[in-house]
Amino acid sequence: MHGALALIRAEIELARAAFPDAPLHVLKLDLKEFYPSLSHDLLLRMLSRLGLADRDIEFFERYLRVRVDDNGQVLIWHAGVPNHRRVSDLLGELVLLMLDQYVQRRARALIVRVIDDICLLAPSAEEAVKAWEAVHAFCAACGLALNEEKCGAVCIGGALAPALPAAPPCWLLLELNERGEWEVYAAGFEALLGQAREQIAAANSILAKVDLYNAHLAHLERALALTAALGPEHRRSVRAAIQRFQHELFGSQRGIGDELRRAIRERFTGTASHTQLPEAWLYWPITAGGLGLRQAVMRAATYAEGFERLAKVRPPTERTADWQRRDNDWARFYASLLSEVSAVEPAGNQVMETLVNDFISRGAELSSGKQTGLSPYWRWVLYLYGPQILESFGTFRFLFSELVPLQLITERHLEDGEVAVGQAADGAASDLAGDLAF
Numbered sequence: 001m002h003g004a005l006a007l008i009r010a011e012i013e014l015a016r017a018a019f020p021d022a023p024l025h026v027l028k029l030d031l032k033e034f035y036p037s038l039s040h041d042l043l044l045r046m047l048s049r050l051g052l053a054d055r056d057i058e059f060f061e062r063y064l065r066v067r068v069d070d071n072g073q074v075l076i077w078h079a080g081v082p083n084h085r086r087v088s089d090l091l092g093e094l095v096l097l098m099l100d101q102y103v104q105r106r107a108r109a110l111i112v113r114v115i116d117d118i119c120l121l122a123p124s125a126e127e128a129v130k131a132w133e134a135v136h137a138f139c140a141a142c143g144l145a146l147n148e149e150k151c152g153a154v155c156i157g158g159a160l161a162p163a164l165p166a167a168p169p170c171w172l173l174l175e176l177n178e179r180g181e182w183e184v185y186a187a188g189f190e191a192l193l194g195q196a197r198e199q200i201a202a203a204n205s206i207l208a209k210v211d212l213y214n215a216h217l218a219h220l221e222r223a224l225a226l227t228a229a230l231g232p233e234h235r236r237s238v239r240a241a242i243q244r245f246q247h248e249l250f251g252s253q254r255g256i257g258d259e260l261r262r263a264i265r266e267r268f269t270g271t272a273s274h275t276q277l278p279e280a281w282l283y284w285p286i287t288a289g290g291l292g293l294r295q296a297v298m299r300a301a302t303y304a305e306g307f308e309r310l311a312k313v314r315p316p317t318e319r320t321a322d323w324q325r326r327d328n329d330w331a332r333f334y335a336s337l338l339s340e341v342s343a344v345e346p347a348g349n350q351v352m353e354t355l356v357n358d359f360i361s362r363g364a365e366l367s368s369g370k371q372t373g374l375s376p377y378w379r380w381v382l383y384l385y386g387p388q389i390l391e392s393f394g395t396f397r398f399l400f401s402e403l404v405p406l407q408l409i410t411e412r413h414l415e416d417g418e419v420a421v422g423q424a425a426d427g428a429a430s431d432l433a434g435d436l437a438f
Contacts, residue, residue: 002228002340004114005171005182009230010337011110011121012156012180017315017333018323023158024121025128026176028169029135030150031116035092036080039143040064043081043091046098063087079143092116095142102138107131117171125161128153132164156180173223173241174234181233184224184241192220197249200256206263206291213249213256214294220245226303227341235304246296256293257282278392280385285378288362289399298380302343310339343376346383356382359396 008026015024031037047060066082068075081088092115100111103120107130112119118135122128132153139145152169153160154176160166168175173192175185196216203209224238247255261277269275284290313336316329323330359382360374374382389396 001114001117001172002222002225004112004117004119005174005225005230006228006338006340007112008119008121008176009182009228010334011112013315013337014330014334015121015123016156016180018319018330019123021157022123023125024123024156024180025125025153025158025161025164026156026169027118027120027122027128027132027153027164028151028171028176029118029120030147031118031139032145032147034116034144035083035088037144038081038092038095039079041078042095042142046094050094060087060091089115099135099138103131103134106134119169125155125158125164128155129161129163154178172225173220174225174230182225182230183233183237188223189241192216192223193245193249196245200249200259206260206267207286209260209263210286210291210293214292217245217294217296217299220296221299226300229307229310229337229339229341235307239300239304242296242300260291260293278388280388280392283381283385284389285381288359288396295381298384299343299377302376302380303341305344306341309344310341311336345376346380352383352386355386355390355396362397 012024012026015022043064044057044060047057052060064081066077066080068077081091096113096116099118100113103109103111108123108127109131110121112121120128120131120135122131135146148165150170151165152167152175153164154168155161156178160178168177170176170185170188173185173188174182176182196213199216200209200212203212220242224241225234226238228234246257247253249256250259257279260282264277280290282291282293283295284292286292313333315333319330320326320328356374356379360372386396389398
């Protein structure tokens with residue numbers, strides 16, 4: 001989906017640069033219960049028209065003949081395909097490719113699609129309405145339906161046609177405004193905050209709270225397209241959302257750190273205790289004795305810096321007759337908009353690198369040599385919080401491994417960002433994989 005969003009943004013920026021006075025309509029469509037609604041008769045007729053042999057058609061007939069037990073009565077459905085199956089994906093894609101052809105024969109529109117999440121870009125209100133009506137006609141003929149609640153449209157540089165959906169188009173937790181800028185979808189973000197707050201507050205153990213927070217943060221980062229280059233406004237909006245998620249998850253000026261400290265005081269130190277837990281300990285890797293809480297603001301900042309470092313290519317000022325069919329400055333401008341954002345590593349210094357290398361050696365000992373390096377995120381943790389850890393504990397090796405089930409912890413977080421970059425050479429990919437492990 002991040003690649004699709006980058007492609008949509010590239011098409012928008014190209015249209016605005018090449019035709020600054022022309023409006024651009026952007027529609028986002030979603031098919032309602034797509035896989036469960038696929039007609040078996042439609043699928044078999046399509047396969048037959050493609051020239052499949054009789055024995056191949058018989059295979060698909062058996063695959064589609066799903067039996068369902070309804071209070072002792074066996075029913076055979078005539079619509080729907082099993083989820084998470086490659087054969088089902090193939091059948092669904094055949095229908096969607098036919099939808100693409102149907103729309104493009106009836107309207108001048110560009111289609112960017114991820115399965116049944118469909119984006120249509122049209123150069124005029126007339127063409128946008130034609131495309132919208134074509135999708136409706138196709139769905140009606142094939143037993144499908146649009147999820148009207150998830151459909152949206154916007155006109156960049158003009159007025160939106162009344163026949164199109166009035167809501168702004170939304171992907172994941174992002175919405176596109178009439179200026180062609182990507183912002184956080186407020187209602188969806190509030191729902192995610194509420195769900196995260198409720199689940200974390202209900203968790204029984206401290207580590208369960210940390211795990212839930214990290215899991216919700218991983219989902220939030222994917223939903224905010226942290227690795228996609230969607231423009232400066234996107235970065236500003238994402239930064240504000242991430243700051244609120246970390247620092248105000250439990251109310252104004254009360255973030256996840258405050259919640260964890262409160263829970264620790266109630267259960268272990270007592271409410272009258274004046275013992276102050278170092279902030280660094282909250283974010284220190286769990287395999288090294290910390291809580292392993294993800295530092296959301298720092299993670300967002302490393303990707304924001306990565307976005308700022310992307311090469312900026314200005315659009316050309318002239319267009320030849322074949323400007324869209326040649327390897328020229330327009331092509332280079334377009335390609336620059338598709339760059340993926342990577343996390344930036346901290347600038348190294350000799351003192352910290354000595355400690356980092358010792359930290360990696362410790363991880364290699366615990367993981368039987370599986371860890372050979374650190375991702376950009378964990379390097380930032382060591383560089384930012386390492387001095388406080390040294391001040392509080394005197395060493396990075398303050399964990400007494402004999403007192404904790406390190407093998408269980410290490411195995412559980414084997415794919416964490418702390419583990420070898422040799423297993424996941426791309427730092428951003430290893431960071432996200434580490435989030436999923438939590």
